[in-house]
Amino acid sequence: MKNRIVVALMINMSLFSSLIGQALDEETGFIYVKAEYLLETGRYDEAVTNYNLVITKNPGYKNALIHRGKAKYALGAYKGTQKDAIQSIELKGIQPDNAALLGRAFAAMGESEAAINSITAAILLDHKNMEYLIWRAQMYETSGQRLKACVDYETAAKSGNSEAQVKAKNYCGITTVSNNQETTTINNPNTTNESSNPPTSDNTTVQNDTNSTTNPQNTEVTTTVPVTDSTSVSDGATSPNHIPDSEPPIQDENLPKNDDTVNAFVVDDDLNIQISGQELGLRKIKEVPSILILSDENGKVCINICVNKEGQVIKAEFNPTMSTIVQKSLVSLALRKAKEFEFATGKYESQCGIIIFEVKGS
Secondary structure (H helix, E strand, C coil): CHHHHHHHHHHHHHHHHHHHHHHHHHHHHHHHHHHHHHHHCCCHHHHHHHHHHHHHHCCCCCCHHHHHHHHHHHCCCHHHHHHHHHHHHHHHCCCHHHHHHHHHHHHHCCCHHHHHHHHHHHHHHCCCCHHHHHHHHHHHHHCCCHHHHHHHHHHHHHCCCHHHHHHHHHCCCEEECCCCCCEEECCCCCCCCHHHCCCEEEEEEECCCCCCCCCCCCCCEEEEEEECCCCCCCCCCCCCCCCCCCCCCCCCCCCCCCCCCCEEEEEECCEEEEEECCCHHHCCEEECCCCCCCCCCCEEEEEEEEEECCCEEEEEEECCCCCCCCCHHHHHHHHHHHHHCEECCCCCCEEEEEEEEEECCC
């Protein structure tokens, strides 16, 4: 009889523990869904708070670490972004999303070599993601490796990415006719068309070092990254600061020009707005969102944006270089409001520029 009672108690305790665990999982799941909604709607500071609760309960829960890292990146908290990416790698191994996130964090902190290594690992794991390729092109561009940047821009442009097509034309002097057709050099006929040459291999090693690499687990990942150029590609040596125009550039009517005309207007006594880049300053605005900014600081929050043909802001990212205010609540608000602008229907698939929120502190 006594043994039966003990067995019954053990079964009841097991059921109780199971119910407690199920309740905790349901609570974690509810908080995670809320965090995901906040991330998607641009409430990055609130998203971080909710991801913190999820990660405290279970660091490996779904994509909580990566998504918290993305929210931190949006707010300009790059050290925190780096830590989340590394923790994700430690828990789940090197994956495209955590390698790319780590690369972007390194790039934002000025560690170009580590950034390129990390994003290269992401590209090798997911070579169809053109956003990764554009990010690496931007890293090459920032570090002065023009030829490699143009290879990446050209490859992404061939896939139909309009942002890459503009960069390929304006930065590299080339235009992509179509996905499988010939690429023509516009601004620099003396430069070899890199896409027409067979790729040569450039072995890039991603090694373990939490301050500069993508693999914190004492392993070495050796990868081959194609680099194309008929001349010697020694980073910087064959990458001039400016490619001279020996012929007048051909204007592609399907791509926006580098027109930095500024559309400046006053929202209220506390806020001015400036919009510019790729003819965005010339584009009519159909709707300016209601914006209420209360701040003790004077300064600017700059947001990089891209607008599609229909007039929707399809991309908004904090630009720390041009910003003088980095308060997380204001950055989060500016990002959210930037996405709420509505432009008139345009003639280009995409136009990328900046919105500057000039705040007058009270």
